[in-house]
Amino acid sequence: MPDRPLFLERASFRRRRLGDAARVLPVVSALLVLLPVWWMPRLISFAAGAAWFFGLWAALILAVWALHRALLRAEAVTLRAEAAVVEAARERAAAQAAETGDTAARDSHGAF
Amino acid sequence: MPFETLVAGCLAYVALMFAVAFAADRAAERGRVRWLDHPLVYTLSLSVYCSAWTFYGAVGYATRSGLEFATIYLGPTIVCTGAWWGLRRLVRVARMHHVTSIADLISARFGKSNPLAALITLIAVIAATPYIALQLKSVRLSFEVFATETPQGAAPGGAFGGIGLWVAAGLALFTILFGTRNLAADERHHGVVTAIALEAVVKLLAFLALGVFVVWGLAEGPADMLDRIARAGRDPELAEGWLLRPDRWTALILVSAAALVTLPRMFQVMVVEAADEERLHVAGWAFPAYLFAMSLFVLPITVMGRELLPADANPDLFVLTLPAAAGQNLLAFLVFLGGFSAATSMVVVCAIALATMISNHWIVPGWLALRRRPAGEETEDLRGLVLNARRLAIIAVVGAGWVYHEASGGGAALASMGLVAFTGMAQVLPTMLGGLLWRGANRRGAYAGFGTGFALWLALIFLPSIGIGALPPLPERVDPLAFSIFLSLSLNTLVFIGVSIFGFPDPVERLQGLSFVSAVEPIRHSRMTRGEDRAEPLLAMARRVWGADPALRFFQAEAAQQGKSGYLPDLTPNFLTRLERRLAGSIGAATAHAMIDRVAGGVALTVSDLLQVADEAQRAKEEAQRLESATTELARTATQLREANDKLTALSVQKDAFLGQISHELRTPMTSVRAFSEILMTPDLSDEERARFAKIIHDEAGRLTRLLDDLLDLSVLESGRAQLTVTAANLHDLIGRALSAASATRPERSFTVERDMPSEHLPVITDADRLLQVLINVISNSRKYCDSDRPVLRIRARRSEQGGAQIDIIDNGSGIDASRQSLIFEKFARLNDPARAGGAGLGLAICREIMAVLGGDITYLPGQGGAAFRIELPRRPPAGAAQTHS
Structure with a gap:
């Protein structure tokens, strides 16, 4: 069983970092929503607060949208790369098999 | 608007919903689910989160508490920012286990325990009943608003009381029709979901239209709106309520975040109705966007409502009274339909979810327990039983909501009734999260934690909300709701963890725990069967x-x-x-x-079964490792095979060549024998000529005989029929005889022979004649092929470690190149051109066979500065060889 590789190629590395971002995002958003109210409730309760929360809200929606898009793309890239590796291996194996098969066929003609 | 018109409009809208649901179900039946499965439909169906509480209550809530209303939508937004790893995983695990409800999820996780599911069903039902009543109330209120706003002012008074009943009956009918059509294994209701998605669009459009009208029609654009909000904030009457309290803020965000995954209706649309987790890629941002759009205009509507409407107007109904007061009857009707949609979609989905829970965890287990018959004798139609149980449960759930609505008379504000339901279902959260993230969580812990939370919720939140009992006195700065939420949830969590730590789950539970926490397919159940039939x-x-x-x-x-x-x-x-x-x-x-x-x-x-499962995993790992090494081995074998194949190919070519060669070899002497015997037949030959020709014939016949002798010898040796005459001999004598015998080969060449006389005096026990044959052959080969100008032949003999003898015969010629070394001992192998060799190429092959029969070996020694052969003799020939002792 192959061990986990020590270093990842670019596509998988990027996908994992994006995954990290997806884990951090809820924490960041929770902090941004909760902290101002604990910190300065009087300032945040009225018009300024409305502007802050709705602005933050819109930013979070955009962030999730961008993150999901990037993650889906990174996933697709990784999948393609994996598929390419598998395909290459399969072709190599097929070529080898064909070669061996040819030789065997020649032999069976040669020997009598 | 006349009451009759309103009712007619409503009925037309309801008919549309029925038609849409029917069409979607038909399409799904025919397998055309591509459009129905669109992530957008899924996202819109999630909007069942925005019930009438949102639609009407948000403005009322904002009037009383300002920005605090946004907590109900910010909580789910925060959860959605973690959709990629959080919600997706929840959906994946739930789909893997074909979970039918939140109670089922938790029961499946904790060892498929039905009592636990029944308990969760109980809290869900208790929490949902006031919530459903709230929806009915909102519909009744909106009817009242419209009817009193009619110019005639002569609304049929008795009608309003009946509205709740009529709406409840209609909703129950819709839910039964489209929610209990089948008992499919995957529990999806395309008709209901599609109708709800359409209702979501109506809700959103109505609210946005109202918002746009308020901001640009009643106020003068966003800047003016912000000014008015700021002014309202300075209004001392509002400012006190609008001031955000951090503890409440945090508690409400926590509870509403929990509600997104624990409310039965949310679990129904998000998890049960989802075909897979892929759709959360879109819903992850689209659902927060929907919530954003639904909340954006809440504050403007609140502020404008307070400015324009009389002070005693019910803020929960601003969304309706504001456009109506401004004379926008069409807009008001649209808003009315939006509110109607919000209320009905919530009731329908909630009823389906609760009915599934009630039938699966209360009615069917109870029925099976009551009618315990020997297996195999049951003939009753369980499908019908389950479906009827669901229909009954739907009627009961909606009916209970209506009874509650009638009994309570609708005093409480909308928002507080919603919060009761949210906080109740939030008690499920610790158990659910623990079950999904912690393998150590067990059933006892779940019972204890959830039970504690349930009891605290009943005592601190639910009962006070219906006017029974009250909270113990709290310091003035502590908010009672926030206090109750924190107390119940933290005790719930602590007890859950504490009891889990000291418990030891049974094997089914441990298997399920592994499957849930690792999000892997459940490991095969080591279930035994009594018989094969x-x-x-x-x-x-x-x-x-x-x-x-x-x-x-x-x-x-x-x-x-x-x-x-x-x-x-x-x-x-x-x-x-x-x-x-x-x-x-x-x-x-x-x-x-x-x-x-x-x-x-x-x-x-049993625990040993579990260990067996672990063993299997271990074995699988070992198997994989074994496979890996087998693969390497295979690769090695393949290399060897390829080498063997190359060798075979080369030999095959040689064999072909040799068959031609041997025919030629046989034919040449035969031809001369024939030719010269014909000449001998002519009478006029001198005696001298006759003698010469006879000698030629004799020589050629001798050559033929030698060739045939060689072939025969080889075949005898190969077949293992060779007879050995084993004697003791001195190796020195044998080498001497071999040298003199071989000197007949190319006698014209003078060889310097280097011998180590003392070491040659080794006694050997073997077939001396056969060994001599080998020595002669090897030495003659050297004489034949050594291409040095001053040929030197070195012969070394020594006692081998095993007690036999070892003889190296080395010349100083150019040797044999590596590519041919493996071939020289093969039959018919001849390196140079045949004419020069003058033999049939059988010599070394015979040598090898002889040595094999003698139990020794002859090998080519590379790298000795010429052709070098090593002959190895054992102490004595193997016992198996055919021997005659003399």
């Missing part, structure tokens, strides 16, 4: 749940997978596990488990 009763049971055709299809597919024809698969653990999970999709994990146990006969899992 139980497949038929199982089929009968599945038929009773799914109906005949789906059950037959499933069994046939399973049998085909096992390579059997017909409908009765072997009762392998894999098959039983799959069957159980499919059944769980229809009737819940606990009931499915119990039923299969009854019919197939189950032996309880």
Whole structure:
């Protein structure tokens, strides 16, 4: 069983970092929503607060949208790369098999 | 607007919903689910989160508490920012186990325990009843608003009381029609979901239209709006309520975040109705966007409502009274439809979810427990029973909501009734999260934690909300709701963790825990069956749940997978596990488990079974490692085979060449024998000529004989029929004889022979003649092929470690190149051109055969500065060889 590789190629590395971002995002958003109210409730309760929360809200929606898009793309890239590796291996194996098969066929003609 | 017009409009809208649901169900039946499965439809169906509480209550809430209303939507938004790893995983695990409700999820996780599911169902029902009442109330209120706003002012007074009943009955009918059509294993209701998605669009459009009208029609654009909000904030009457309190803020965000995954209706649309987790890629941002759009205009509507409407107007109804007061009747009607949609979609989904829970965890287990008959004798139609149980439960749930609505008279504000439901279902959160993230969580912990939370919620939140009991006195700065939420949730969590730590879960639970926490397919259930003939009763049971055709299809597919024809698969653990999970999709994990146990006969899992599972995992790992090494081995073998193949190919070519060669070899002497014998037949030959020709014939015949002798010798040796005459001999003498015999080969060449006389005096026990044959052959070869100008032949003999003898014969010629070394001992191998060799190429092959018979070996020694052969003799010939002792 192959061990986990020590270093990842670019596509998988990027996908994992994006995954990290997806884990951090809820924490960041929770902090941004909760902290101002604990910190300065009087300032945040009225018009300024409305502007802050709705602005933050819109930013979070955009962030999730961008993150999901990037993650889906990174996933697709990784999948393609994996598929390419598998395909290459399969072709190599097929070529080898064909070669061996040819030789065997020649032999069976040669020997009598 | 006249009451009759309003009712007619409503009925037309309801008819549209029925038509849409019907069409979607028909489309799904025909397999055209591509459009129905669109992530957008899924996202819109999630908007069932925005019930009438949102639609009407948000403005009322904002009037009383300002920005605090936004907590209800910010909580889910925060959860959605973690959709990628959080919600997706929840959906994946739930789909894997064919979970039918939140209660089923938790029961399946904690060892398929039905009492736990029944308990969760209980809190869900208690929490949902006021919530459903709230929806009915909102519809009744909106009717009242419209009817009193009619110019005639002569609304039929008695009608309003009946509205709640009529709406409840209509909703129950809709839910029964489209929510209990089938008992499919995957529990999806395309008709309901599509209708709800359409209602979501109506809700959103209505609210946005109202918002746009308020901001640009009543106020003068966004800047003016912000000014007015700021002014309202300075209003001392509002400012006190609008001031955000951090503890409440945090508690409400926590509770609403929990509500997104724990409310039965949210679990229904988000998890149960989802075909897979892929759609969360879109819903992850689109659903927060929907919430954003629904909340954006809440504050403007609040502020404008306060400015324009009389002070005693109900803020919960600003959304309706504001456009109506401004004379925008069409807009008001649209808003009315939006509110109607919000209320109805919530009731429908909530009723489906609760009915599933009630039938799967209360009615069906109870029924099965009451009618305990020997397995196999049951003939009743379980499918009908389950569906009827659901219909009954729908009527009961909606009916309870209506009764509550009638009884309470609708005093409480909308928002507080919603919060009661949210906080109740939030008690499920610790158990659910613990079950999904922590393998150590166990059933006792779940009971204890959830029970504690449930009791605290009843005492601190639910009962006070209906006017029974009250909170103990709290310091003035502590908010009672926030206090109750924090107390119940933290005690719930602590007890859950504490009891789990000291518990030891049973094996089923541990298996399920592993599957849930690692999000892997459940490991095969090591279920034993009593007999092999139980497949038929199982089929009968599945038929009773799914109906005949789906059950037959499933069994046939399973049998085909096992390579059997017909409908009765072997009762392998894999098959039983799959069957159980499919059944769980229809009737819940606990009931499915119990039923299969009854019919197939189950032996309880033991700890040793679990260890066996672990063993299997270990074995699988070892197997993989073994495979890997086998692969390497194979690769090695392949290399060896390729080498062997190359050698065979080369030999085959040589053999072909040699067959030509040997024919030629035989033919040449034959030709001369024939030719010269013909000459001999002519009478006029002198005696001298006659003698010469006779000698030629004699020589050629001799050559032929030698060749044939060689071939015969070889075949005798190869077949192992060679007779050995074993004697003791001195190696020195043998080498001497061999040298003198070989000197006949190319006698014209003078060889310097280097010998180490003292070491040659080795006694050997072997067939001396055969060994001599080998020595002669090797030495003659050297004489024949050594291409040095001053040829030197070195002969070294020594006692080998095993007690035999070792003779190296080395010349100083150019040797044999590596590519041919492997071939020289093959029959018919001849390196140079045949004419020069003058033999048939059998010499070394014969040598090798002789040495094999003598139990020794002859090998080529590379790298000795010429052709070098090593002859190895054992102490004595092997016992197996045919021997004659002399």
